[in-house]
Amino acid sequence: MNCPRRINEIGPWNYQEDDSDHWKDDCCSFCGSINPDKVIELIKSGYTITRTDKNYKIYLNYPSHVKAPNGSGKVYLMHFSREQIDQLNQALGYIA
Numbered sequence: 718m719n720c721p722r723r724i725n726e727i728g729p730w731n732y733q734e735d736d737s738d739h740w741k742d743d744c745c746s747f748c749g750s751i752n753p754d755k756v757i758e759l760i761k762s763g764y765t766i767t768r769t770d771k772n773y774k775i776y777l778n779y780p781s782h783v784k785a786p787n788g789s790g791k792v793y794l795m796h797f798s799r800e801q802i803d804q805l806n807q808a809l810g811y812i813a
């Protein structure tokens with residue numbers, strides 16, 4: 718896969734869509750975001766989120782005894798498909 722942040726944001730890195738990024742331990746190898754499917758799964762199991770002042774970023778709140786795979790629990794929403802956003806909103810109880 719290619720991280721959408723690599724493709725859409727300005728930075729000193731390779732912009733080619735060349736499948737250079739991958740998921741490792743449920744985290745994007747480029748930006749560190751947690752995998753959308755994992756986020757949805759954990760919210761369904763009772764995890765909560767913390768919003769930020771950025772409309773593209775949330776934090777998944779891990780219980781104190783569980784270490785977030787990326788350290789912080791950060792989630793970048795540009796990794797979500799439209800369908801996954803709907804699933805996320807459903808899991809959070811925002812839509813039926």
Ligand SMILES: [Zn+2]
Binds near residue numbers: 720721745749
């Ligand atoms: Zn990424």
